Amino acid sequence: MKYLSILSFMLLCTPGWSQQWAKQYDYVDDWYCGLCIVEKDGKHGFVDKEGNLVVPLIYQEEMHFNEGMAAVMKDGKWGFLDSTGKLVIPLQYSEVYTFTNGLGLVMKNDKYGFIDPSGKAVIPLIFDNASSFSEGLAVVSKNGMWGFIDTHGKEVIPMKYSYAVSFNEGYAKTKRNGKWLLIDKNGKESPAE
Structure with missing residues (x-):
């Protein structure tokens, strides 16, 4: 019974990134604002809880969401995404x-x-x-x-x-x-x- 309880706990508490879709990426981060940072071949993007690529793998760097905004960088310029994954502040900084x-x-x-x-x-x-x-x-x-x-x-x-x-x-x-x-x-x- 103890083994079954531990197994149940592990299954319930396993992070969302252990899903099958995660295997296609080189790196999968934690969830922020319902989106997760993923990386493949040095390019970064964001997926939703179902593993759908919401923000394409086009960014060289990114920062986690804070106050509903996440910074992303492409070609040496930074901008911000909102929590839906839309680029709301252009890449200019x-x-x-x-x-x-x-x-x-x-x-x-x-x-x-x-x-x-x-x-x-x-x-x-x-x-x-x-x-x-x-x-x-x-x-x-x-x-x-x-x-x-x-x-x-x-x-x-x-x-x-x-x-x-x-x-x-x-x-x-x-x-x-x-x-x-x-x-x-x-x-x-x-x-x-």
Whole structure:
């Protein structure tokens, strides 16, 4: 009976990619938004739960779905698919990151900014460097100085740091005048030890 229980558990919990259709691919990933990344001969696409190829095997790279969007790359340019597998943001960016807080971090012409799910640049591509939003703020830099913006693009902590990392548990590590500092979301500084 114990053997039968273990066998039943294994059959019930076996991932969907163990289906017969999966054998035709070199690589099969996990499910996100009802789609699964597959790879064959170095090309990537997406299949649905029945194994139907929803997004053709034409992409060189891809990222998992986050907030209903997945980044894909072809011929060195990135764009985004929606959860139906439709390319909704054209392949035009040299770098992209997953959507967080409803915004996708993108780079074009060596400048970073943020787009919404329709592809509209809601925070202009004006930054020399940037990171995705964390705890409602994104660390950005211009002319070698770092600061933080909110999801509307408003600078909430001035770009006065020579280095900064994203917020984690209410604090971000920064560097100014050669000293490491911790700052809170109001910009209050304390020495980092």
